[in-house]
Amino acid sequence: MKVEEEAIGAVVNRLRRAQGQLAGVIAMIEAGRDCKDVVTQLAAVSRALDRAGFKIVASGMRQCLARSEADAPPMTEAELEKLFLALA
Incomplete structure (x- = not known):
């Protein structure tokens, strides 16, 4: 599976935010x-x-x-993400 270029930016931003939050948690514990x-x-x-x-x-x-459903329009990434998050 290859991550699309436009998704990479969003993922990196979220990971950087998490990194900053984790540094904050460490500081809070200390x-x-x-x-x-x-x-x-x-x-x-x-x-x-x-x-x-x-x-x-x-x-x-x-x-x-x-790729698998060429006849039907594919779901958008936002729709898939929302659907997947509903399972979490």
Whole structure:
């Protein structure tokens, strides 16, 4: 599966955001911040990583659908991503 060029930018942005959030979580732990705050931020990191993964999968699914159902119009990447996220 090859990720489309336009999806790569969105994935990289999400991963960079997650990287920044993770650095924030580490700093919070080192500073002895409240457990609730740390867990909340850690959950945000997890969601950012999940969404990056879903974007990659959605892009691959779109490519597969476009090739296998030539008679029907393929779903957009946004439609596939929304559908996939409904399962999460």
